[in-house]
Amino acid sequence: MHFKSAVILCALYFITSAWSIGLNSEQLCVIIKLYENHNITEKNITQLTKEFFGIREPKELFDCDSNGTNSVDLKKWLLKLAYKDKKTNDSFETQMLTPFEVEFFLSVFTEHANGSNQDGCLSLQQLPSVLKDLKLDDTEIEKVVEKLKVKHKKRNFLKLNYMTSKFFNLNSIKAQFVITEADFLLIMLEIKPEGYGLVRQQIEKFIDWFDNCPKTVSGSIEPTEIQKIFIEFGMADPKHDSKFLFKSNRSAEKELMELMMVTAERSRTEHIEEKCTYTDIVQMFLNDFAKYDVDSDGFFTEEEFSTYLELARREMYDPPKGGHPQNDYVGNINFAKFLKIMNRYYE
Template sequence: MFFKIPVLLCVLYFFTVAWSYGLDKDQIDELVVLYQKHDKAQSSNIKNEAIFPHEDTVTYLEQVKYTGDIERFQKKKPKSKQKEFVVNNKTMPQFLIMLANNNKTSDCLLNEGLTSYEVNIFMEMFIIHDKRRDGVFGEKELDVLLNAQFIGGHKVIMMEKLAKKVPVNALLYLEAILKEKPRFHQHLNKAQIDKCHALYDSSKNHLDRKKQKALFETLNIVPDKYHYLLDMKSARPATHELQELLVFLSEYDNDFVKTEPFIAHVRQYVHDFSVYYDKDRDGLLNIQEFEEATKEISPEYNSETFLNKFFPNGTPICIAEYLNMRLSLDPKDRNMKIRGYTPFY
């Protein structure tokens, strides 16, 4: 069966949510299984040869509940003027970027995965280093790519694993990145949360791209000469962008003092906020949503106390304000209980 139990639950929770958090492990793993079924195409360097048939692509998109235009992936009739999208080695980076950026109602932050920011950066780097423009890398090409990309300091391990699969296309590369991605760093302290909150406050409909790029540059994901890749445009509202930004920062920003209070399990906090508390899915908690959230958050809930301290102006609060509230409730407890979930790491 395609989805594991946690993913099935998340499909139900996210059925009405209209944005993507990137690609999770189940979504990537199923693509790899599909890829391995068609060994003739996967061993070929022919640029226009499909890696898997149109019907398999469409079935996969339906399984992940992709909400975009599926018709462009279907086999076109001979007289049709509409250009079809063939998923092959050359187009795989574009296909993965499309999946990460577009809505899939199976997206769930409880699952291990890569944010849309990561998929965009890693795939753009893959395209840049694909000098032959055939979508596949040999061992030497992989070594050059890995030297140009900072992926959790696991370059040597990745090289050993990927070399066994040569030639490697963008899908196998992305799979390897996820496997080597650090598992235990998902922390945010107040300074980091406030940094994201300030970016959100200075933005309008969408997060300010220049300020967001400047923030990404501090994370050392790519060398300086590739910093232009960190300028990413999003069609999502700023309230929703902020949620993914905090998840992304929690996994890549090491700029916090471990002896000071911080929030762990950021993915779960953002999941709870967006799925259980933000009933109207606008990325904010209004006063009614806030009161419902605080009833569950604190056994010693006192409506007036919470409202005066965390909702003083009656203005709906964003995810950054919510995280700061959770941090202030018990700063000594760095593993605060969150709806009883067990983190995946």
């Protein structure tokens, strides 16, 4: 109760996040619809990127030919959107795929799609082998396939009704059932595990790990360190381990936030006897952190943390047993330290 009371207040004071990352279902559905309607022009994509995603310089995210048509690389566009700080339609409280997950899933997708004759897409028949690589069992795979079949039948029905003035061969429409990169990401998002959350020991481990793990010249976490975390999840066949070597140029502080979110969702350790910060609570505090991180550097300054605590104390319905959190922390605070502080008061 205390957790949720503390977090809900943020929505009252902020309309959009100061910065955000990854891709959620709403964003993926908009992209899928654009491709289904064959509206892949420079004008349409520029408008969508600017107005829907809130990115001021949209042309940096895709390449078009001289005519501005049919030359947008969907995979590259999705990757750039996932890694780009966006201003609208984004929230850590909304289930999303982090940039790491987007990059990994697209890599696995491409490996399978490159072996087909469908312009880089997958057929429904190819999908089970891809999902097996991602450690889904037969029952889960069957559910995914059946859901897609229903969705495809509905889509064909709407298409036929829309084009009643023309003659259509139903078999030819069925043959068009292909899965694009955006379709695949939406599938993986919809079957994403809820996760068991994080216990105090895991949070402490992240604090120590972040302080001591090697960083690159650009200030991001060394890729091999991130790879170790993803391998521990066992979320894919070991033959794909090399795909966890992410080449990121973002700050280590932002990467830490994503890694803690992914761990909360994908860690297979069920916490029975230990007190746990559940996944939805981790999401909400991540959203708080992003909103109050005014300069979007992945740190809380003492001033930013004071602002957050002042509002939290004012809006709390029921003060925690240990009293309200105090701003007695010296120096900048990354998300792992912030979560540890809040856990101390709201467990």
